[in-house]
Amino acid sequence: MYGRNTASYKFALATALLELNPKSGQLVKLEDLAPVFARHIARHLKDAPKQITTRDGKFMQACLSYNQDQDLKKLVDVTVNHGFANVIDAFHVVGASPVMHSFYQDERKSNNGIRITDEFSLLAQGFQASNLMQEVEARWRLVETAWNLGVSANLLNVQHDHAAGEIFTFDQGMRRKNVTSSRSALNGYQKGRCFYCFTELLLGEEMNVDVDHFFPHMLKTQLGSVVDGIWNLVLSCKDCNRGADGKFERIPTVKLLQRLHTRNEFYIGSHHPLLETLINQTGRSESDRSKFLGEIYQRVQLNPATAWEPELRAESIF
Numbered sequence: 001m002y003g004r005n006t007a008s009y010k011f012a013l014a015t016a017l018l019e020l021n022p023k024s025g026q027l028v029k030l031e032d033l034a035p036v037f038a039r040h041i042a043r044h045l046k047d048a049p050k051q052i053t054t055r056d057g058k059f060m061q062a063c064l065s066y067n068q069d070q071d072l073k074k075l076v077d078v079t080v081n082h083g084f085a086n087v088i089d090a091f092h093v094v095g096a097s098p099v100m101h102s103f104y105q106d107e108r109k110s111n112n113g114i115r116i117t118d119e120f121s122l123l124a125q126g127f128q129a130s131n132l133m134q135e136v137e138a139r140w141r142l143v144e145t146a147w148n149l150g151v152s153a154n155l156l157n158v159q160h161d162h163a164a165g166e167i168f169t170f171d172q173g174m175r176r177k178n179v180t181s182s183r184s185a186l187n188g189y190q191k192g193r194c195f196y197c198f199t200e201l202l203l204g205e206e207m208n209v210d211v212d213h214f215f216p217h218m219l220k221t222q223l224g225s226v227v228d229g230i231w232n233l234v235l236s237c238k239d240c241n242r243g244a245d246g247k248f249e250r251i252p253t254v255k256l257l258q259r260l261h262t263r264n265e266f267y268i269g270s271h272h273p274l275l276e277t278l279i280n281q282t283g284r285s286e287s288d289r290s291k292f293l294g295e296i297y298q299r300v301q302l303n304p305a306t307a308w309e310p311e312l313r314a315e316s317i318f
């Protein structure tokens with residue numbers, strides 16, 4: 001999903017595989033993958049008619065038709081014949097070369113399907129597995145929102161609604177459009193951990209996650225709307241944010257400021273849909289971005305003796 005993203009097929013395939021949750025070594029036949037894969041695209045087409053940046057082919061037309069006639073057999077037939085042409089080969093390719101891990105082997109020629117690898121099982125059994133589906137969905141929403149607004153995915157300009165926990169943008173008519181939950185959009189860039197104490201975060205029903213402004217939201221009167229930028233939003237466990245000796249409106253230590261810089265560089269390095277937004281907000285080069293954070297810190301942290309930092313609850317991983 002870190003690739004060029006000229007169509008949303010990779011998001012749909014990732015979602016379908018996570019949903020089917022096959023075991024290592026299992027053969028997933030195209031005919032079994034097709035209904036799950038295609039219906040996720042059909043679902044997204046309802047909200048965002050543009051799911052591909054080139055001309056619609058037979059497969060996309062079939063997904064559109066399915067939303068009208070609900071004819072699943074017809075959808076599956078077209079998907080098996082045309083729907084996987086670009087995605088199964090491309091899934092593991094980012095830029096010009098394949099990624100380090102393969103989640104399946106292509107056995108379309110011999111067995112009309114794909115064979116799941118150990119790498120996929122490791123991912124699907126990991127602690128963060130339950131968050132993955134929401135992360136894929138968040139990323140898909142960001143990319144398709146950009147396409148449907150007619151801008152490059154890297155130029156999508158978003159804002160954060162703190163009360164609703166939503167990332168939103170404005171459509172051509174300057175109407176507000178909610179894009180995705182900010183928690184899901186931020187989680188992958190902290191390796192699924194609380195920004196401050198590294199405890200594991202859970203996005204599902206047992207959610208223990210707050211979206212926190214690193215530089216407290218109350219500084220908006222002094223710093224302006226820059227405080228609501230993605231660069232200043234981190235995911236925090238509830239204890240760190242507002243538990244006993246939690247952060248509340250305090251400003252963190254310089255060590256944590258350095259960690260914020262590291263986290264923001266994860267976005268920049270990953271070709272995230274909000275990459276350009278982040279660069280616009282904080283600077284073009286890494287040293288510009290570091291300077292940006294340092295200058296804000298000097299303006300607002302007038303007494304370093306009161307700087308806040310919690311005890312670590314797990315090993316430091318970034």
Ligand SMILES: [Zn+2]
Nearest residue numbers: 194197237240
């Ligand atoms: Zn924490």
